[in-house]
Amino acid sequence: MANPTAAMLVIGDEILSGRTRDSNMHFLANELTRHGIRLMEARVVADDHGTIVQAVRALSEQWDHVFTSGGIGPTHDDITADAIAAAFGAKIGHRADAMALLQAHYDRAGLPFNDARQRMARIPDGATLIDNPVSTAPGFTLGNVHVMAGVPKIFEAMVASVMPTLTGGDPLLSQTLRVNRGEGEVADAFRRLAAAYPDLSMGSYPFIQNGAHGTNLVIRGTDPAQIDAAMAELAALFP
Amino acid sequence: MANPTAAMLVIGDEILSGRTRDSNMHFLANELTRHGIRLMEARVVADDHGTIVQAVRALSEQWDHVFTSGGIGPTHDDITADAIAAAFGAKIGHRADAMALLQAHYDRAGLPFNDARQRMARIPDGATLIDNPVSTAPGFTLGNVHVMAGVPKIFEAMVASVMPTLTGGDPLLSQTLRVNRGEGEVADAFRRLAAAYPDLSMGSYPFIQNGAHGTNLVIRGTDPAQIDAAMAELAALFP
Secondary structure, three states, rough: OOOEEEEEEEEHHHHHHOOOOHHHHHHHHHHHHOOOOOEEEEEEOOOOOHEEEEEHHHHHHHOOOOOEEOOOOOOOOOOOOHHHHHHHHEEEEEEEHHHHHHHHHHHOOOOOOOOHHHHHHHEOOOOOOOOOOOOOOEEEEOOOOOEOOOOHHHHHHHHHHHHHHHHOOOOOOOEEEEOOOHHHHHHHHHHHHHHHHOOOEEEEEEEEOOOOEEEEEEEEEEHHHHHHHHHHHHHHHOO | OOEEEEEEEEEHHHHHHOOOOOOOOHHHHHHHHHOOOOOEEEEEEOOHHHHHHHHHHHHHHHOOOOEEOOOOOOOOOOHHHHHHHHHOOEEEEEEEHHHHHHHHHHHHHHHOOOHHHHHHHHHOOOOEEOOOOOOOOOOOEEEEEEEEOOHHHHHHHHHHHHHOOOOOOOOOEEEEEEEEOOOHHHHHHHHHHHHHHOOOOEEEEEEOOOOOOEEEEEEEEOHHHHHHHHHHHHHHOOO
C-alpha cells in the first residue's frame, strides 16, 4: 500500500522575521513518520490573506493532507480561519458548537466572553472541530486541511486529537550507521549500495565533531527485512 | 525605499522525515532582518530533481533573492547543483576554479581528490562561487539564487560570505511589550492601535507560563520614531 502524503503550512510573520523559532514542523514530521504518512513539503508564509489562500489551494490539491499551524487566536492578525474558508469557497461565521464550548470555558474561568474571544468560534461551514484540551478554542478540519494553533503546547495537543482520525500507512522506518570518515571517502560505495536497493532511500549526512569529519549514513523504507539486509551490507563495507 | 524580498528553500529528506531539525531557516531569518531584507516565504522540499527545479523557478521569479540550503556534498543524494542549473537552463560541469580550490585543499590534507570529492566542483556556468572557510567546497550564486550547504556551521559561514555582496534596505525593527493578560483581553485595544498605524505591522503572540496566560505584543516597521510613538501608546494602554 502506498503511504498517504502530507504537507505542512506554517502561518506567521514571527517565524519569517526570526523573532520566533518554529518547532511545530519538526514535531509534526516525527508524528507523521510514525503514522506512516509521508511529509512531502513544508512552507512558511506570512500573515497575508491572499498568500494563505493560494498556498492552501496549491497544497491541498497536491497532497492527501495539509496541516496548518498559527493564526487562529482572537487578535486582528489571526486570519487563518477566514483564509481557509475562502480557499474552499465555504461560508464562515460564529458556529454554535464552538460558541457553546468557549462560553462554558470562559464561564468556568469567570472571564467575559467578549467579541475578541468569540472570534475564536469563527469556523467554516462543513468543518469538523479539532479538540483542544489545553485552552478549549478548537481547531478544525475542512476537506483535507487540518487547521491548528501555533502555540507549540496547543499544536501538539491538537495533533494528538487529529492523528487517530487519519488512515496511516506502513510505518516509515530508518536505520543509521555512524562512520568516522568524511563523506568523500564513503560516497562511491554508498552510491553503489543505493543503486542495488531501488525500493529504499539512502541519505548521507556529514558532521564535524572535535574538528574531525564524520558521516551518518541513513537507510529509509517500509520493509524492515530489506532495510536489515542493506544495513548488514553497509556495516560490512565500513566496519 | 522598499526593502528587498527573499525566500528560503531548504532541501532535504532528513528534515521532512523528522530525523534532523532544521536550524538554518531561523538563522537566515535573523540575518536577513538585520540586513533589511524581508523573508517572505520558506519551503522545505525533498531530494527530488523535478521538485527542486520547480520550487527554484517559482521562488526566483517571485522574490528578489532565493537562499537554498542542503544537497551540495559529494554523495549520490546531493543533487542541488544540477537542479539549480536545470532551473536556469545553464550548463554544469567540473569547473576549473572550484577544482583548483578543492585540489589544493585535499593536497594539504593528504587525502585523495577522488571522483566523489570532485563532484563538489560541479558548478553551473555563469555562477559566482561562495566562499566556504570551514571546509573549502564552495557554494555558488546563479542569477538571484544563493546555493549553500546544509551543515549549519558551513551554512552560517556561507551566509556571512554572501551577505556583504547584497544590497539591503532599512533595517526591519521591532519592539515587544510583554503583558500578563490573555490575548482575548488585549485584542480589541490592540486592533484599534494597529488600525491607527497602517505603516507598522503589529502581531500578538500568546504564551502560557506557570499555568498563567500572557501575551507578547510586537510592533514591527522601518521607522524608529513611528515605532516609538506606537509603543508609547501601547504601554499606556497596558501599564
